Amino acid sequence: MIRYQKLGYVALNVTDIDQSRDFYENIVGLKLVEQSENGPVFFRCSRDHHNLVLYPSSTPGLKRVGLEVEDPEQLEIAYNHFKNVGLDPKFLDKEEQRALRQGKTFRIHDPNTQITFEFYSDITQMATEFQPTHTNIARLGHVVIKVPEFEKCLEFLTEVMNFKVSDYHDETLAWMRVFPNPYHHTFAIARGERHQLHHINFMVSDIDDVGRGRNRLIENEVPITFGPGRHGPSGSIFLYFQDPDNLTVEYSFEMEEFPEEKPRKAKLLERHPKTTDQWGGKPDPKFASFGYIEGAVEEVKS
Numbered sequence: 001m002i003r004y005q006k007l008g009y010v011a012l013n014v015t016d017i018d019q020s021r022d023f024y025e026n027i028v029g030l031k032l033v034e035q036s037e038n039g040p041v042f043f044r045c046s047r048d049h050h051n052l053v054l055y056p057s058s059t060p061g062l063k064r065v066g067l068e069v070e071d072p073e074q075l076e077i078a079y080n081h082f083k084n085v086g087l088d089p090k091f092l093d094k095e096e097q098r099a100l101r102q103g104k105t106f107r108i109h110d111p112n113t114q115i116t117f118e119f120y121s122d123i124t125q126m127a128t129e130f131q132p133t134h135t136n137i138a139r140l141g142h143v144v145i146k147v148p149e150f151e152k153c154l155e156f157l158t159e160v161m162n163f164k165v166s167d168y169h170d171e172t173l174a175w176m177r178v179f180p181n182p183y184h185h186t187f188a189i190a191r192g193e194r195h196q197l198h199h200i201n202f203m204v205s206d207i208d209d210v211g212r213g214r215n216r217l218i219e220n221e222v223p224i225t226f227g228p229g230r231h232g233p234s235g236s237i238f239l240y241f242q243d244p245d246n247l248t249v250e251y252s253f254e255m256e257e258f259p260e261e262k263p264r265k266a267k268l269l270e271r272h273p274k275t276t277d278q279w280g281g282k283p284d285p286k287f288a289s290f291g292y293i294e295g296a297v298e299e300v301k302s
């Protein structure tokens, strides 16, 4: 089955590309890599050419999830696996591959989550390390979405995508590893009325990044919708805030890691506010409430 290196990048649709470029560069603290005329804007928080890509769109939300697999052999294994299960994987043409600065890359559209998943094993490594500015962003951490058919999505993500459940609420939330990546979750699904983006996450290296981040967001009048707090499932310290399209972004510090062999079994966690925030905090009503999933825009607009 597929062996992943990591969540490589997230592509978001944003309504004002310049406003969002400024936000993700100067408020979040990502490194701007390139901005093409009327096209996507590439950011990084690693040596990779990109870990976040913004596309101009009238429907803000999640456009695509880029998953890096361990090596070219794993890419072929993944391609053949998806072909065998009828998901019609399509390799990008040379032009789009080159524009993404990636090696061989293919995509599938998953009818369960309505997400376009992209798979690659090679991406251009930039000449210099990521140099943090105000926030020591360690990596793009995870993506969480809302899905109406929770059980079907969970079955697809575990049985077909080879994600592993780390913990779950009873049929309302599941946190998953992209095996064998060790982090408690790189992907999670929450039961919701419609397919929607819940949030994207950036892991930071120091608890002070969360504290300083809170004050910087307040100074810049960026809406904070939840936290600081401590998550029960992964143990992460967290802080959620909204981008210019009210998409939810999370900083988090520390996260439980799982061994590849003999990992602990997933916990069935009580659905309780203290599971989400051990410090007893409650989210703002706007928390994680905005964001289309590109494959399901019509559903939400109807």
Ligand SMILES: CC(C)c1ccc(C(=O)O)c(O)c1O
Binding pocket: 144, 173, 190, 231, 232, 233, 234, 235, 236, 250, 252, 276
């Ligand atoms: C409230 C959301 C779904 C959530 C819950 C728990 C964790 C964690 O344990 O790390 C998260 O990262 C979340 O985003």
Ligand SMILES: [Fe+2]
Binding pocket: 142, 144, 199, 201, 250
């Ligand atoms: Fe999160």
